[in-house]
Amino acid sequence: xxxxxxxxxxxxxxxxxxxxxxxxxxxxxxxxxxxxxxxxxxxxxxxxxxxxxxxxxxxxxxxxxxxxxxxxxxxxxxxxxxxxxxxxxxxxxxxxxxxxxxxxxxxxxxxxxxxxxxxxxxxxxxxxxxxxxxxxxxxxxxxxxxxxxxxxxxxxxxxxxxxxxxxxxxxxxxxxxxxxxxxxxxxxxxxxxxxxxxxxxxxxxxxxxxxxxxxxxxxxxxxxxxxxx
DNA sequence: ATGACGATTTACT
DNA sequence: GTAAATCGTCATA
Numbered sequence: 001x002x003x004x005x006x007x008x009x010x011x012x013x014x015x016x017x018x019x020x021x022x023x024x025x026x027x028x029x030x031x032x033x034x035x036x037x038x039x040x041x042x043x044x045x046x047x048x049x050x051x052x053x054x055x056x057x058x059x060x061x062x063x064x065x066x067x068x069x070x071x072x073x074x075x076x077x078x079x080x081x082x083x084x085x086x087x088x089x090x091x092x093x094x095x096x097x098x099x100x101x102x103x104x105x106x107x108x109x110x111x112x113x114x115x116x117x118x119x120x121x122x123x124x125x126x127x128x129x130x131x132x133x134x135x136x137x138x139x140x141x142x143x144x145x146x147x148x149x150x151x152x153x154x155x156x157x158x159x160x161x162x163x164x165x166x167x168x169x170x171x172x173x174x175x176x177x178x179x180x181x182x183x184x185x186x187x188x189x190x191x192x193x194x195x196x197x198x199x200x201x202x203x204x205x206x207x208x209x210x211x212x213x214x215x216x217x218x219x220x221x222x223x224x225x226x227x228x229x
Numbered sequence: 230a231t232g233a234c235g236a237t238t239t240a241c242t
Numbered sequence: 243g244t245a246a247a248t249c250g251t252c253a254t255a
Contacts, residue, residue: 069236078236089251107248109237126236162237205236228237 027188032180034187035097039070039116039123042097043219046114048193051130052186053168059138061168063130063158064191067220067227069203071113073123078209081122092176093122100185102165102175109162110171114179114187128204128218130158131226132167139167160228197222204229 027050035042052062071079073093080090080103092101093115101113101124113124132139132154139157140149143166158164165171170185179186200216207213220227 071236080236085252087252103236104250105235106237107235107250111236113236128236160237203236208235 027190030098030179030187030189032096032098034189035114035116035180036118037097037116039072039125040217042114042116043068043070043125043217044195044198045192046125046127046187047198047219047221048191050133050188050190051127051164051168052134052188053170054184055138055169059135061135061138062188063132063134063164063168063226065127065129066131066224067127067129067218069126069128069219070116070217071124071126072217073121076209077212078203078206079123086122090122093124095119095176098178098180100174100177100179102170102172102177104172105162110165111161112165112170112174126161127164128161129220129226129228130164131224132157142167142169155225159226193221 030049034045037045046065046068049065050062051065052060054060071081073079073081074084076082079093081093086094089103090101092099093113095115096119097116099115101115102110103113104110112127114127116123116125136154136157140152143152143157143163156163157167174185177185198219199222200220201218202214202216203218
């Protein structure tokens with residue numbers, strides 16, 4: 001495919017330095033072509049990358065993506081676009097790759113997807129977990145209220161699709177956001193994960209999807225503490 | 230207009 | 243381990 005933004009291009013040897021909690025250096029940003037591939041490829045490519053959320057007051061929150069799920073669109077019974085469904089809620093899944101699809105569920109939770117492929121194919125990747133890197137204190141505040149502030153551990157902040165949305169202040173106001181252009185929500189390319197460190201398994205919470213429930217479309221960084229479940 | 234249902238999380242036995 | 247919370251969305255009527 002395109003030369004830019006492909007997997008494995010980043011420094012693999014131990015010399016690359018990782019900037020922790022204070023976000024001094026900014027990484028190279030994911031451009032449009034990064035997202036224009038099938039959702040399984042994107043789910044793997046997203047692992048290790050940095051999800052960045054810049055809040056209204058300028059606070060920068062970020063985390064390393066460690067768990068994703070691919071949703072294959074019309075044929076995929078577990079996908080919101082199954083059978084060609086195109087509704088008000090899932091409209092963003094019918095946008096070009098690189099847009100955000102944020103939906104509300106269970107009457108209280110939001111989940112973030114990264115749309116893949118072109119507008120003709122309504123596919124996406126669910127971001128299921130990130131490892132917090134920047135703005136941990138702010139994330140803690142955002143999460144507090146549900147869980148007693150003092151009892152919140154780092155691994156409680158973003159180890160689930162709705163938790164990370166709460167921690168980063170992601171809701172339907174960011175539905176349809178273009179991650180390739182937005183200043184509020186985007187992906188930085190530091191830290192691709194080697195294929196040998198990626199495990200896969202069935203997707204979570206879609207038992208209703210018949211044969212599609214068993215397909216191994218969930219990807220995660222093996223052994224990472226922030227992976228859900 | 231209405232009823233059933235979640236791509237989840239938390240608290241509790 | 244199980245169950246409650248809680249309401250926007252969608253299919254059906």
